[in-house]
Amino acid sequence: MKALKKSLLIFLAIGLLLTFAALAGCTPAAPTDDGAAAQSGGSAEADAAGDGAEAAQPLTASQIADGSYEINTTSSSSMFRIVKCVLNVAGDTMTATMTLSSDGYDKLYAGTGEEALADSAGNCIPAVLDSEGAYTFTLPLQALNTDTDCAAWSVRKQKWYDRVLVFLSDAIPEDALQGK
Numbered sequence: 299m300k301a302l303k304k305s306l307l308i309f310l311a312i313g314l315l316l317t318f319a320a321l322a323g324c325t326p327a328a329p330t331d332d333g334a335a336a337q338s339g340g341s342a343e344a345d346a347a348g349d350g351a352e353a354a355q356p357l358t359a360s361q362i363a364d365g366s367y368e369i370n371t372t373s374s375s376s377m378f379r380i381v382k383c384v385l386n387v388a389g390d391t392m393t394a395t396m397t398l399s400s401d402g403y404d405k406l407y408a409g410t411g412e413e414a415l416a417d418s419a420g421n422c423i424p425a426v427l428d429s430e431g432a433y434t435f436t437l438p439l440q441a442l443n444t445d446t447d448c449a450a451w452s453v454r455k456q457k458w459y460d461r462v463l464v465f466l467s468d469a470i471p472e473d474a475l476q477g478k
């Protein structure tokens with residue numbers, strides 16, 4: 299009976315600890331890169347980019363045929379997970395429409411969090427819900443295969459988080475990269 303009580307107590311204590319960890323937004327396997335950009339790649343998308351990705355040169359809209367392409371991305375943080383990204387190229391401009399893995403962020407900024415704070419709210423990029431209710435954001439892009447600063451506003455923490463994203467050209471068909 300005593301042994302049963304003891305194991306019940308241990309069970310309860312573990313339960314309490316886990317609840318605490320969950321409320322704090324932290325689990326034992328928690329990544330520590332929640333703040334500024336720390337590491338690059340690591341996502342399935344980055345792995346899919348293959349070995350050639352590092353060597354890829356920056357590409358601007360004028361080097362890509364107009365159209366929409368599903369592309370791969372990397373994110374500096376596992377706390378900013380892009381599950382789908384569509385590149386839209388039109389003339390000299392291009393945008394990336396990203397679907398995020400959660401509704402944790404409700405606006406983005408094309409720059410750093412510091413720049414976002416200094417800018418007007420109207421220059422932020424609001425979340426747009428897709429047909430499945432997932433959060434999407436359309437970010438203007440200067441170039442592919444190069445670091446792109448992006449700040450994401452956490453609904454829960456009510457603050458900007460700096461992320462560094464790379465939009466990769468590796469999934470774009472070769473014939474679309476022959477220039478216009």
Ligand code: HEM
Pocket residue numbers: 322323324325327328329332376377378379380398399400401402403452453454455459
């Ligand atoms: C010490 C531990 C952790 C801290 C401090 C932390 C903190 C944060 C913060 C501040 C955000 C921004 C959005 C929000 O506030 O909801 C976030 C997003 C997120 N976190 Fe964590 N987190 C931790 C652990 C984890 C773990 C262990 C996982 C999953 C295994 C995880 C998965 C996510 C996901 C999926 C997002 C949303 C990303 C997106 O929508 O693209 N986090 N986290």
